[in-house]
Amino acid sequence: MTDYAIETHQLRKVYRSRWRRQALVAVESLDLRVPAGSVFGFLGPNGAGKTTTIMMLLGNVYPTSGSFCIFGRPISDMNVRRRIGFLPEKFQFHDLLTAEELLWFHGRLAGMDRRTLARRVPEVLEMVGLRERARSRVREFSKGMQQRLGIAQAILHDPDLIILVEPTSALDPLGRRDVRDLILHLKSRGKTVFLNSHLLSEVEMVCDEVAILRAGRVQRHGDLQTLLQLHPVVDVELRVPSERVLQAVGEVATLLSADGTRFTVEVPSEEDIPLLAGRIVQAGGELMRFAPRRESLEDLFVRVVEEAK
Numbered sequence: 100m101t102d103y104a105i106e107t108h109q110l111r112k113v114y115r116s117r118w119r120r121q122a123l124v125a126v127e128s129l130d131l132r133v134p135a136g137s138v139f140g141f142l143g144p145n146g147a148g149k150t151t152t153i154m155m156l157l158g159n160v161y162p163t164s165g166s167f168c169i170f171g172r173p174i175s176d177m178n179v180r181r182r183i184g185f186l187p188e189k190f191q192f193h194d195l196l197t198a199e200e201l202l203w204f205h206g207r208l209a210g211m212d213r214r215t216l217a218r219r220v221p222e223v224l225e226m227v228g229l230r231e232r233a234r235s236r237v238r239e240f241s242k243g244m245q246q247r248l249g250i251a252q253a254i255l256h257d258p259d260l261i262i263l264v265e266p267t268s269a270l271d272p273l274g275r276r277d278v279r280d281l282i283l284h285l286k287s288r289g290k291t292v293f294l295n296s297h298l299l300s301e302v303e304m305v306c307d308e309v310a311i312l313r314a315g316r317v318q319r320h321g322d323l324q325t326l327l328q329l330h331p332v333v334d335v336e337l338r339v340p341s342e343r344v345l346q347a348v349g350e351v352a353t354l355l356s357a358d359g360t361r362f363t364v365e366v367p368s369e370e371d372i373p374l375l376a377g378r379i380v381q382a383g384g385e386l387m388r389f390a391p392r393r394e395s396l397e398d399l400f401v402r403v404v405e406e407a408k
Contacts, residue, residue, distance in 0.1 A: 143312035194238035
């Protein structure tokens with residue numbers, strides 16, 4: 100049994116067209132290893148190559164070069180395909196069907212037998228908080244309820260790899276918490292969750308590892324907690340900022356953001372935090388707030404994407 104749910108080697112996708120002078124490189128030299136039984140965040144700005152990569156992993160788009168496998172097998176293996184569940188960003192609903200009927204429809208398409216479906220449909224509706232709306236038509240559902248139903252169809256056949264694209268979009272805070280709990284529940288059962296989301300605070304709460312893409316290339320890939328501990332961050336507020344103070348700050352730290360009297364900087368290590376405070380005071384700065392903290396995933400994401408430009 101392989102230790103990885105997904106492995107890619109130098110995966111590349113180039114789109115060519117008679118109407119384009121230049122070929123469009125969507126994914127370039129992609130090397131990924133997604134541990135089985137983990138929650139993996141697949142991140143990047145719009146146009147980074149995330150959707151193309153996911154379409155290749157699902158077997159919907161052929162790579163130009165390179166290779167990949169799912170649980171050690173090629174995607175052409177039908178037994179491997181049966182082990183994958185997928186929630187697209189925009190799930191197309193048959194709005195005249197009830198929630199129950201829609202899941203039966205998708206279950207039968209997936210080759211599930213009636214006995215298994217009779218057991219699984221109520222189970223997954225309960226898991227996503229829609230058990231009481233099982234016989235309501237989908238057209239009566241809010242966007243958040245439709246999103247929950249989309250997640251239900253992705254896990255209906257009890258897949259080992261669940262690929263979720265923006266699973267918490269259209270959900271309120273309680274709904275997002277429910278989805279986080281569901282993701283962690285799936286992980287506790289040994290499932291692998293491959294998560295693509297722009298809500299980085301949500302990703303940070305559940306992911307074990309992340310990969311950050313820009314322009315089709317992986318810029319960072321690794322254990323999330325290790326990546327976040329590499330660069331401490333300090334939130335600073337001054338009574339009156341001056342050019343002299345900001346110059347002193349720039350000698351020991353990297354400015355991440357600024358808003359009037361407040362700014363956030365990144366220092367190379369924890370040992371540089373006292374040095375930063377000392378430089379500000381020596382330059383005549385009057386500190387109103389000086390709050391060291393660990394780098395957030397959003398901080399890391401912004402820094403990595405900016406560095407890659």
